[in-house]
Amino acid sequence: MKITNVRFAPWVGCQYVDGLDGLRILLVCESHYGAKKHERPTATPEIVKALALGEMHPLATKRLRRHPHFTKIMRAVTNTRRHATRDDKAEFWSRVAYYNFIQEFIRDKRITPRENSWKSGEDAFSDVLDVLVPDLIVCLSLRNGRRIRSLAGNTPVAVVNHPSSRFTYSNVNSVVARGKQNALLHKTAKQSFFRSDLFDRWSKATDSALPAPGAHLSQEHAASLLTQRQRAMKELDGTIAALYRLTHNVVVVGEPRGPFPAQMRG
Template sequence: MEDSASLKFEDWPNAVAFVPYVGSRYLEGFGGCRVLLLGESHYRKDGWTDDPGLTRPFTRKTFGDMETCERVGGGRFFDELDRLLTGNRTPALSDAAQAWERVAFCNLSQRFAGTAAGHRPSASDFKDGGKILLDAILPILQPEVILVLGRTAWRMFADGERAEQPIFHARHVNSEGRRRRYLEERHVWAPDQGNGVAWMSWVYHPSWNVDRWEDRAAALRHLLECPHDKPMA
């Protein structure tokens, strides 16, 4: 990636139904690395279709005010991502905004999942989205760290190979989670993006009451601490 010109909206391939949100200072890095937060799917209102005129700008419209101090949206998911990025339970809005300047976000599925959070993408949605992620999104973003926000998306994407990096241990999985045998150990993988070293791991979906915010924040910092001494293409 030569400069931020390659991140302009109109330069993204047509295969990318939801153009990723890219912070204004993404290329400068977050904690020294280019960071991609990879979610699962977007939801639509009744009557909305997968027309590119609606989907292409959707992610950027949804996340576009995250790096400002005048947000028009909100909700638990966004609050948890603020905590993840800042490592603070009650971050100042200015601190969260500065963090969002330095990261990118996209969802694995390139189709609307439905009209409510309980609706789930199909396996083919994740499979097709994974191919688009590898072929069209990662070559442009060239992330060095990818944190997957949801075990389902992680299992469906699972590209590359397990890396010889320390396992991340989520030490605050709630008590209900332990009875239900939620996983505390999260392996680090190296996705096959063909242009350099990237480290990838996962957390349970931020909307779930499984991981605490401390674990999600620690997972990101665990990936940032993996060695990034090989140059990106």
Template structure:
């Protein structure tokens, strides 16, 4: 499978096969936000490197602050609330996969994805499941939980609140822990994982090579150049998907 309907490549940690808790875990959130001109195939690993791992784009004047969204996800999966060191964060994020279901930018965090955007997200998500073959899915979106569960093909799914919406460890952690146990029980029945597929290797490379998103910390000329590059990249990707 070389042709793909996935517009925003998932983050695939270099130790995804090893996993967390002995499981290949795919975390599914909702969407990226911003103007359409900022869409690019590597947006997910770019954002994760900047906001989860605290890395800085080499041409940016400053780095973005780490975001609580990623810390909450990490703490709930590990069932551990503490100060996470740089090594802790690296170890965790290098062992999981992370994907946003909606494959287009939403203009504002105050605007919900349209019904059409949810519908268009189904086929790419099915493709991600086929390639990554997760043994556990953690869906951080109550409003997307039924959709993800229906598409999961029997893979255990823990459905939790989005980290920015009524998120409470006392509610979320037991839900995830229950599905971890279910996934471990089911693990022996799961087919072998193919780590040589073209798309898997492409997504691993996209994760490894993506630079941290610079946010607003670029000169005007560098920003315009980057926007033009992103638009050209997405146009080529979309043309290839239609070919």
């Protein structure tokens, strides 16, 4: 099994390999927000289904409202301002991948992520690039743009404002459009794509994840879901840590936290 530091599986649309406008496009934002206890491996596809596609968790008492974050991204990448139908949204998200760079929940959107949170995301992002092999990366974060470019190698990168920070279509759409043109020029021939074990696992996670229910669950169902999330996250973190120790001949000193044990010695 391939070692990966990716804790939150990216959203991988079912037609991602075929791409959008002839390109495999990876959309990269910053982080998830919420309490650490709600971290789970399928957080990203759950949120895309609920807030981008408007799907409802089967046990929820109410549907979550679609979030303008995802509408802005779709309009920027497709370079259109027209109203998008449900079918339009489904088609778009089926053809792209979406990933949050930071591999831990940030408690509140007003909190600036710590430098080590950005740093810890680098290895995971490199794994995402190796698995998804995008033709174009759209980085929706000016403050993370330099880091993304340094990790992207020869893959073209379009860096634009985060949808919540001085985001204007007049500026963003043109940058993404130029990025797509540049990526098409770099893609001189149809490149082969190898479906790795991780790719299949992330695709399956995208397909099987249930939409995030938010607070619209009964107390009983909310407690049960929290237990499931914590169990899944603990299992993945344990696997990541165990594989790391096995391949790096590492002895853990103290109790590991998440996939990045704080104290290790070789």
